[in-house]
Each structure stands twice: as structure tokens, then as C-alpha cells.
Amino acid sequence: MRNRLKAGFEMFSEFLELAADWNFRDTWMAATAALAAMACAIPGTFLVLRRQSLMGDALSHTSLLGIIGAILFANALRVSGWIDTETYIATRHAVMFVGAMAIGVFSAFMTEWIQKLGRVEASAALGVVFTSLFALGLLLVRSAPSGLHIDPDCVFYGTIETTAISVKGEPPAPAITNGIMLLVNLTLVVLFAKELKISTFDTELSTTMGINARVMHYGLMAVTAATLVAAFESVGNILVIALLIVPAATAHLLTDRYGRLIGIALVVSALSAFLGHLMAITLPAIIFPRLGFETVRDASTAGMMAGTCGMLFLLAVLFSPRHGIFSQFVQRVRLSVKIAGDDLLGLLYRIEEVDMEERQVGAMDLVRKHLGLGWMMSRLAVASLSRNQQIVSDPSGYHLTDIGRESARKLVRSHRLWEAYMAKHFQLPDTHLHETAARVEHYLNPDIRSQLEDELDTPGADPHGRDIPDERHPEGE
Amino acid sequence: MRRDSTRLLETDDSPLLNERDGTNSGSSRSGICKTSPPLTKGGIQGGYVLLGLLVVLGLLIFPESLSAQETRSVSDRLIRTLSLQDYNTRIVLMGTCLLGISGGVVGTFMLLRKRSLVGDVVGHASLPGIGIAYLVMEMMEPGSGKSLPGLMTGAFVSGLAGALCTLAIKHYTRIKDDAALAIVLSIFFGVGVALFTIVQRMSTGNAAGLHQFVFGKTSSLLADDVKLFAVLAVAVIAVTIFLFKEMTILAFDQEFAHAQGWPVLLLDSLLMGLIVLVTVIGLQSVGLLLVVALPVIPAASARFWTDDLKRMAWISAGIGGVSAVAGVVLSATFPLLSTGPMIVLSGAALFTVSLFFGKQRGVVTRLRRLRQSRIRHGRLDLLRACFEHLEQNLPEGMHLHSEQMTERMLTLNSLLSRRSWKPARVESLLSRAVRDGLLLREGEAGYRLTDEGATQAVRAARNHRMWELFLIRYAEIAPSHVDRDADMIEHVLSPEVLEELETALGQQYPHLRVPDSPHMI
Numbered sequence: 001m002r003n004r005l006k007a008g009f010e011m012f013s014e015f016l017e018l019a020a021d022w023n024f025r026d027t028w029m030a031a032t033a034a035l036a037a038m039a040c041a042i043p044g045t046f047l048v049l050r051r052q053s054l055m056g057d058a059l060s061h062t063s064l065l066g067i068i069g070a071i072l073f074a075n076a077l078r079v080s081g082w083i084d085t086e087t088y089i090a091t092r093h094a095v096m097f098v099g100a101m102a103i104g105v106f107s108a109f110m111t112e113w114i115q116k117l118g119r120v121e122a123s124a125a126l127g128v129v130f131t132s133l134f135a136l137g138l139l140l141v142r143s144a145p146s147g148l149h150i151d152p153d154c155v156f157y158g159t160i161e162t163t164a165i166s167v168k169g170e171p172p173a174p175a176i177t178n179g180i181m182l183l184v185n186l187t188l189v190v191l192f193a194k195e196l197k198i199s200t201f202d203t204e205l206s207t208t209m210g211i212n213a214r215v216m217h218y219g220l221m222a223v224t225a226a227t228l229v230a231a232f233e234s235v236g237n238i239l240v241i242a243l244l245i246v247p248a249a250t251a252h253l254l255t256d257r258y259g260r261l262i263g264i265a266l267v268v269s270a271l272s273a274f275l276g277h278l279m280a281i282t283l284p285a286i287i288f289p290r291l292g293f294e295t296v297r298d299a300s301t302a303g304m305m306a307g308t309c310g311m312l313f314l315l316a317v318l319f320s321p322r323h324g325i326f327s328q329f330v331q332r333v334r335l336s337v338k339i340a341g342d343d344l345l346g347l348l349y350r351i352e353e354v355d356m357e358e359r360q361v362g363a364m365d366l367v368r369k370h371l372g373l374g375w376m377m378s379r380l381a382v383a384s385l386s387r388n389q390q391i392v393s394d395p396s397g398y399h400l401t402d403i404g405r406e407s408a409r410k411l412v413r414s415h416r417l418w419e420a421y422m423a424k425h426f427q428l429p430d431t432h433l434h435e436t437a438a439r440v441e442h443y444l445n446p447d448i449r450s451q452l453e454d455e456l457d458t459p460g461a462d463p464h465g466r467d468i469p470d471e472r473h474p475e476g477e
Numbered sequence: 478m479r480r481d482s483t484r485l486l487e488t489d490d491s492p493l494l495n496e497r498d499g500t501n502s503g504s505s506r507s508g509i510c511k512t513s514p515p516l517t518k519g520g521i522q523g524g525y526v527l528l529g530l531l532v533v534l535g536l537l538i539f540p541e542s543l544s545a546q547e548t549r550s551v552s553d554r555l556i557r558t559l560s561l562q563d564y565n566t567r568i569v570l571m572g573t574c575l576l577g578i579s580g581g582v583v584g585t586f587m588l589l590r591k592r593s594l595v596g597d598v599v600g601h602a603s604l605p606g607i608g609i610a611y612l613v614m615e616m617m618e619p620g621s622g623k624s625l626p627g628l629m630t631g632a633f634v635s636g637l638a639g640a641l642c643t644l645a646i647k648h649y650t651r652i653k654d655d656a657a658l659a660i661v662l663s664i665f666f667g668v669g670v671a672l673f674t675i676v677q678r679m680s681t682g683n684a685a686g687l688h689q690f691v692f693g694k695t696s697s698l699l700a701d702d703v704k705l706f707a708v709l710a711v712a713v714i715a716v717t718i719f720l721f722k723e724m725t726i727l728a729f730d731q732e733f734a735h736a737q738g739w740p741v742l743l744l745d746s747l748l749m750g751l752i753v754l755v756t757v758i759g760l761q762s763v764g765l766l767l768v769v770a771l772p773v774i775p776a777a778s779a780r781f782w783t784d785d786l787k788r789m790a791w792i793s794a795g796i797g798g799v800s801a802v803a804g805v806v807l808s809a810t811f812p813l814l815s816t817g818p819m820i821v822l823s824g825a826a827l828f829t830v831s832l833f834f835g836k837q838r839g840v841v842t843r844l845r846r847l848r849q850s851r852i853r854h855g856r857l858d859l860l861r862a863c864f865e866h867l868e869q870n871l872p873e874g875m876h877l878h879s880e881q882m883t884e885r886m887l888t889l890n891s892l893l894s895r896r897s898w899k900p901a902r903v904e905s906l907l908s909r910a911v912r913d914g915l916l917l918r919e920g921e922a923g924y925r926l927t928d929e930g931a932t933q934a935v936r937a938a939r940n941h942r943m944w945e946l947f948l949i950r951y952a953e954i955a956p957s958h959v960d961r962d963a964d965m966i967e968h969v970l971s972p973e974v975l976e977e978l979e980t981a982l983g984q985q986y987p988h989l990r991v992p993d994s995p996h997m998i
Contacts, residue, residue: 127770128828142813236670299672306671
């Protein structure tokens with residue numbers, strides 16, 4: 001145990017040491033990655049909301065063809081003398097963007113076309129289109145002349161380690177590209193806020209309002225493709241899917257509000273970039289030497305970013321305040337405890353009613369026997385009631401306090417009113433009333449109780465002949 | 478009537494479940510079989526397949542020396558590849574072909590279950606498994622990291638984990654299907670990339686051998702590896718054939734399968750296991766980036782050719798096998814073209830052909846059907862317009878008889894005012910009707926109906942008005958509104974339906990007599 005603690009402490013101090021090595025270069029790399037991730041998060045949010053995440057996946061694959069095709073085309077122009085080498089180098093980037101956007105829109109169009117014309121199921125159409133275009137892109141990458149500087153590894157894994165290095169304190173080129181893309185995307189979101197919102201959530205409404213949903217769709221595809229190309233260089237064309245979809249999905253788990261969605265997605269993506277880079281330079285160096293691989297000092301930042309995105313997503317899945325699995329579990333347990341507590345109060349009240357002299361119940365097992373609660377639940381219920389000072393316990397059992405009796409009366413009143421109501425309006429045998437009432441009693445508020453009372457002309461007793469207690473404790477008792 | 482009118486609307490989900498008999502599985506096991514005619518052929522067919530596969534396997538196991546690959550010209554290489562002179566080529570070809578077939582077969586069911594892209598997730602998600610398997614094997618025994626079965630086991634486990642993760646995300650969170658796929662795919666791939674960089678930085682390791690899982694490298698496959706694939710592919714095909722009926726029920730009606738007492742969850746997991754297996758086998762030949770094409774493209778192509786599931790599975794298997802072979806042959810002939818993309822592109826070419834020329838749902842077929850029905854509808858519209866024109870020029874209270882109809886003249890202008898149609902359309906309809914012998918052209922004066930034309934015109938008008946009367950009486954539609962509704966249905970009224978209409982209307986119209994129009998024409 002001691003050894004393990006020591007080892008843990010050692011690992012932590014090692015982590016701190018490694019993290020302390022974080023320098024200017026690391027900051028630029030993480031910042032570049034963060035800019036790329038944030039630029040992606042914006043179109044990603046809309047893809048997730050529109051349920052077109054797979055379109056993002058497809059685009060990231062097919063834009064490879066766009067890039068390669070555009071470069072080959074520009075190169076062919078250069079070779080044949082239409083443009084000179086300087087223009088070629090100067091316009092190389094712009095050509096890449098145009099090519100990727102064109103192919104992006106083209107693959108979206110092809111998918112839709114095959115889906116409609118051939119009546120192929122949507123995901124199958126997408127699968128056919130993007131694999132074919134991607135295969136074509138791969139072939140071109142392989143067969144491209146070596147002078148074009150197209151490195152497949154760069155395209156697939158990203159080269160943030162080598163390109164995001166700032167020269168003389170100036171921001172590295174990829175950071176600028178991604179920064180511009182982020183600005184463009186932000187501007188577009190602000191400019192087309194209304195159109196995007198309406199066409200995302202209600203296509204029919206947007207059509208009636210004169211917003212062409214198809215134009216919006218293809219526009220989104222073009223912007224996504226451009227953003228993907230900007231981010232490629234840093235993180236590679238598969239990992240970019242993680243940046244596109246995962247922060248948006250995480251935000252989708254955390255909030256239900258449209259405006260906040262984009263904000264949270266941006267924060268998550270920036271966070272994943274910085275944490276991812278931190279993990280990349282620390283974790284492998286801590287773990288792998290211990291496994292016998294001395295030479296491993298770091299791992300791909302892009303890969304670790306995707307991993308961090310995954311961790312953040314997992315955290316959101318578990319602990320999101322509203323939709324998290326854990327949070328929902330806690331909510332359910334609290335509700336069950338409340339209901340169990342209510343049942344216990346009702347039980348104590350009924351016991352008091354039957355035998356006013358002996359205001360006590362046996363210990364826990366009696367409670368459990370009557371209410372059918374588990375060990376854990378009965379204990380939780382008792383604890384919660386005691387904390388609210390609704391019951392007290394002594395060696396003879398549990399007793400209602402005055403506060404407890406108040407709430408218990410209301411519960412029993414709800415129960416019996418509901419039974420009376422059911423008996424009046426539904427043709428049910430008396431034996432069937434109890435169960436429904438036991439379920440409904442927890443949800444009736446004073447309003448409904450008084451309405452029920454009016455409806456039933458202030459009944460004195462429930463169908464079983466027991467008194468329905470008054471809403472308020474009778475004066476002077 | 479409804480039966481007939483629904484036939485009109487081209488159904489999107491045409492019944493694929495034409496034959497319900499189990500292929501090889503004990504056909505006495507399910508109540509379904511009792512409703513279908515006994516078909517012993519299925520079992521025999523399945524047996525043939527297995528037999529064929531065994532022969533292929535036998536071929537594979539034939540040992541023969543590896544001959545040097547020193548051929549130069551394209552044609553030489555093509556001939557060498559096609560004539561299977563190289564032992565290695567032969568083996569690669571057979572293995573890849575089996576892989577394509579198994580992908581096609583399993584893909585059929587994935588397509589019908591609308592899970593086509595699960596293969597993509599599995600492919601990408603297998604990357605970390607490969608990395609971890611390599612690391613674990615290196616830790617246990619340095620230098621053994623590249624043992625293929627070990628790596629494939631890793632790929633299988635993490636591919637399956639990825640597929641299960643998508644299901645879990647879909648089930649436990651509010652994230653939708655598509656996002657779940659993208660999330661799992663990219664995160665697993667990212668972790669895999671990180672692991673690969675770690676492998677690369679190890680003193681003992683280099684990731685070179687692992688990268689072939691990403692891009693695929695069929696040409697460098699070793700005979701022993703291919704034999705492993707072949708065995709697995711045959712296993713996949715065999716399992717699918719044996720469980721064909723069960724899978725069919727699962728694909729079409731899960732609730733029914735459940736109610737019938739089939740272990741739905743088990744079958745579903747089995748199908749998932751099969752797709753993972755196909756993907757993992759395909760990794761080395763096609764690469765994990767493209768491996769999804771193996772199940773998707775053949776199945777999507779086969780869908781154009783038939784509405785029958787069993788036939789679709791056969792066609793899909795065929796397309797898968799052919800595109801795999803074509804890809805291998807092409808890339809062996811032109812060394813610059815890598816195999817994986819070539820397999821995918823061959824598949825895409827076959828898909829395009831199927832998309833246009835597929836016998837059942839191909840675009841050309843559908844367009845031809847559409848054209849034929851438009852011609853028919855145009856003819857009926859024209860004839861009805863003729864009838865209405867002739868009828869209107871009769872004195873009040875008189876009924877038109879076919880003898881009168883053939884005598885009177887019709888002009889283009891008189892017909893033009895009958896409906897909202899363009900002169901060009903009317904002219905083309907008229908000339909087509911003349912060619913079909915329904916009308917006679919009388920020079921400049923106009924047209925005259927032939928006997929046949931008159932009969933058909935009466936029938937067209939009669940159908941129209943019967944339906945109008947039906948609508949007025951039973952659907953309580955205002956007489957001024959029934960014309961358009963009837964316009965859409967009159968072309969498809971069969972004699973039986975007309976008979977039913979007559980009974981329903983309670984008025985026996987004399988044969989070939991046309992009821993008066995219920996509204997102003």
C-alpha cells in the first residue's frame with residue numbers, strides 16, 4: 001500500500017516535472033490545435049443538430065480528393081505554362097480550399113442524387129459515394145509526382161508537431177489559417193443566425209419563410225469542407241472528425257439552449273486541444289518507460305486531442321447535470337427516496353390513527369415488511385426523514401414529529417381523496433383503488449386536493465370508510 | 478380498389494421477402510415455412526456454394542514455388558496475373574475474392590438493417606486494437622509484435638468494442654445515431670494514432686508493418702496470411718448461409734422474430750460479429766479507411782437488380798467477388814495503383830452500372846416504366862377529350878354512340894380547350910394516336926376516331942365518370958372538385974375495380990354506355 005502510494009506520488013511529481021517543461025513551442029502548438037478545433041466546432045454544431053454528422057465524416061474523407069485534384073490541376077497548368085511558378089505557389093492554398101469545397105458540395109450532391117434517383121437508403125448512399133471518392137483521392141495521392149510534396153502521412157495524421165512552430169515570435173502559418181477560418185465561421189454564424197436556426201430546427205417553416213433549406217444545406221457543406229481543409233494540416237483528415245463532432249455532441253449533452261451550444265462547443269474544443277497536448281507530452285513518458293519501453297517520450301498531439309475529446313465526452317455522458325447517466329441515476333434515487341419517505345410517513349400516520357394510545361412502530365424490519373423496501377432504500381428514507389425532523393426514533397421505533405404529522409396528513413388526505421374520486425368516477429371495485437391512489441398521492445398538490453374536495457362535495461370518508469383528514473390541523477387540538 | 482391504387486404509387490419498400498424458405502437451416506423449425514411452398518432447391522444451392530468454396534480452399538493450399546516477378550510490360554503482367562502463373566498472385570486473388578464475397582453477403586443484411594456504415598466505425602475503431610495488441614505482444618516477447626493472428630485479434634476486439642460503443646451511446650444518451658457513429662469512429666482512430674506514434678518511438682519497434690492496416694497492401698500479403706483470411710471468410714459465408722432464414726426474419730421484422738421465439742439479441746450480436754470479422758479480414762487488403770466499402774457497395778448495387786432477398790445476396794456476393802478480383806488484377810497490372818482503392822473503385826463502377834441499368838430498380842428501367850405509363854395516360858387523356866368534345870356537340874338528352882363517334886371530325890383547337898395542355902403535347906399525342914391506329918388523319922380538316930379509338934374513348938370517359946360518381950357519392954366530394962381527383966385514378970382502374978364500382982354505385986350502367994358527366998365539362 002505504502003509502495004503504491006509512493007509510486008503514485010512519484011508518477012504525479014514526474015507529471016509535474018514534465019508539465020513544467022511546457023514552453024513557448026508547446027503553447028503555439030496547443031494554440032494552433034485549439035484554433036483548428038474551435039473553427040471545426042462551429043459547423044460541427046450544426047451537423048450534429050441536423051443529424052448529418054456522417055456527412056462531416058464523408059466530407060473529411062472526400063476533401064482529400066478535392067485537395068489533391070486541385071493541386072494536380074494547378075500543377076498541370078503550371079507545367080503547361082498557363083501560370084508561372086510564383087503564381088502557382090502563391091495560389092496553392094486558395095486552390096486547395098476551392099477544390100475541397102467543390103468536392104464537398106459535389107459529394108453532398110451525389111449522395112442526395114443517388115439517394116433520390118436510385119432510392120438507396122441514406123447511409124448506404126453516403127457510404128458508396130464517400131468510399132469511392134476517397135479511394136480516388138488515395139490513388140491520386142499515391143500516384144502524384146513526388147515534386148508536389150504530398151505526404152500521405154501528413155494528410156492522415158497531421159503534422160502539428162512540425163508545422164506549428166513559430167518563427168521569431170510570429171504566429172505559425174497553420175495558426176493563422178485556422179484563426180482566419182474561425183473568424184469566418186463566427187462571422188457567418190452571426191450573419192446567418194436566424195436562417196441557420198430556422199432551417200436547422202424546422203425545414204418546413206424555413207421554406208415558408210423563404211429560406212431555401214437546400215441552399216443552406218449546401219452552404220453548410222461548403223463551409224464545413226473549407227474548415228476541414230484548414231484543420232487537416234494540423235490534425236489530419238480522420239481526426240478532424242473528432243474535432244468536428246465530439247465537442248458539439250458534448251455541448252449537446254450539456255445544454256438545451258441553442259446559443260449556449262456553440263459557446264460550450266468552443267470551450268470544449270479549446271480545452272481538448274490544450275489538455276490533449278499536455279497529455280501527449282506527459283502521459284506516454286510516465287507510462288511507457290514503466291512498461292519497458294524506455295525510448296517513448298511523447299505521442300501524437302492530434303491523436304491525444306481526439307482521445308481528450310473522447311474523455312470530455314465521456315464525462316459529459318456521465319455527469320451532465322441534466323442528461324448525464326450518473327445525474328439521472330441520482331435524480332431517480334432521490335425520487336425513490338422521497339417516495340419511500342412519503343410511504344413511511346403515511347404508514348406511521350395510519351398506525352397512529354388506528355391506535356392513538358401507542359404511537360410507535362417496531363424497528364426497521366416492520367417498516368420494510370410493510371413498505372416492501374430494500375435495506376438501502378429504507379435506511380435512506382429514514383435518514384432523509386430524520387434530517388427533515390419529520391420523524392424521531394427511540395428504542396421502541398419511529399414516531400412522527402409534529403412537522404411529520406402535518407406532511408403525513410396531507411399525504412393520507414391525498415390518498416383518500418383520490419380513492420374517493422376514483423370510486424365516484426370509475427367503475428372499479430374497491431379493492432382496486434388503493435394501488436392507484438398510492439401512486440398518485442405523491443404528486444397531488446394543495447390545489448388539486450381542494451379541487452378534488454369540491455368535486456366530491458367535501459366527503460368525510462373514503463370508500464373504505466376511513467376518515468379523510470382535513471387539509472389543516474384542526475384548531476385547538 | 479385501394480389495393481389497386483396503392484400499386485400505383487411506386488412503393489419504396491417493395492417486398493423483398495418473396496421467398497421465405499430457409500436456405501439450409503432445418504426448415505421445420507419455424508411456423509413461417511409452412512406458409513411457403515416447399516423449396517428443396519435452397520438447401521442444395523447452399524451445398525453447392527460450400528462445395529465450391531472447399532474446392533477454392535483446396536486450390537489455395539496447393540503448395541507451389543514462388544516464381545520471381547520480373548515481368549516488364551503491362552500486357553505481360555496482365556497475362557501473368559490472369560493466368561494465375563504466380564503462386565502468390567493466385568493466392569491473393571483467391572483470398573481477396575473470398576473476402577469480397579463474404580463482404581457482399583454480410584453487407585446485404587447490414588443494408589437491410591440500415592446499418593451500412595457500422596463497417597466504417599468498426600474499421601476505424603480497430604486501429605487502437607492493433608496498436609495495443611502490438612504493444613502487448615512486444616511486452617511479452619520482444620520482436621513478436623507483428624504476428625498477424627495477434628494483431629487481428631486485437632483489431633477484432635477493439636472493432637467490436639467500437640460497434641458496441643455506438644449502440645451504448647445511442648441507447649444511454651440523447652446523442653443520435655449518426656453522431657454516435659462519428660464520435661466512436663474518430664475517437665478510437667485518434668487513440669490508435671497516438672498509440673502508433675508511441676510504437677514508432679519504441680526502440681525495438683517500427684510501425685511500418687502496422688501502417689498497412691490503414692491503407693491496405695494486398696500485394697505484399699503472404700500466402701499464410703491469406704490462408705487465414707480465406708478460412709475466416711469461408712466461415713463468415715458459411716455462417717450466413719446456415720442462418721439465412723433467421724437473418725432474413727431479423728432484417729425484416731424483429732418483433733415478429735421475437736414473438737416467434739427466435740433469440741433476436743443473439744442473432745443480432747452474431748450479425749454484428751460477422752460484420753466485424755469481415756472488416757478485420759479486409760483491413761489488410763483494403764485498409765481500414767476504405768474497408769466499409771466491402772459490405773456497402775456490393776449490397777447497395779445488388780439492390781437495384783432484384784426484390785428477392787436470396788437473389789440479392791447472390792448478386793451482392795458476385796459483385797463483391799468480381800470487384801475484389803478486378804481490383805487485384807488491375808493493381809497487379811499497374812503497380813502504381815494500390816489494391817484497396819482499386820477494389821473500391823471497381824465496386825463503384827459496378828454500382829454505377831447497377832444504378833442505371835439494374836433490372837428491378839435501376840434508373841433506366843424506372844424511367845422506361847415511367848415513360849410507358851405517361852404514354853398510356855396521355856393516350857387516355859386524349860381519347861377522353863375526344864369523347865367529351867363529341868358528346869358536348871350533341872343535342873340535349875342524347876347519348877353518343879360509337880357509330881356517330883367515328884363520323885365526326887375533331888380539330889386540334891377543339892381538343893386544346895378540353896384540358897390545360899400545350900399545343901405541342903396535343904400534337905405529339907395526336908400523331909402517336911394516329912400511329913397506333915386510334916385516330917385517322919383527314920388532311921387539314923382534322924382527325925376522326927377509328928372504331929378501336931371510339932371504343933377506347935368510351936371506356937376512358939366511362940372510367941373517369943364512374944370514379945367521379947363514386948367520389949361524389951361515397952367520399953362526399955363536391956361535384957366541382959371531383960374532376961382532378963378522378964384524373965389521377967382513372968388510368969389504373971381495372972375491369973374488376975370497375976365492376977366493384979358499378980355494384981357500389983348501385984346503378985347498372987349498360988355496357989359501353991357512359992353516364993352523364995356529374996359536372997360542367
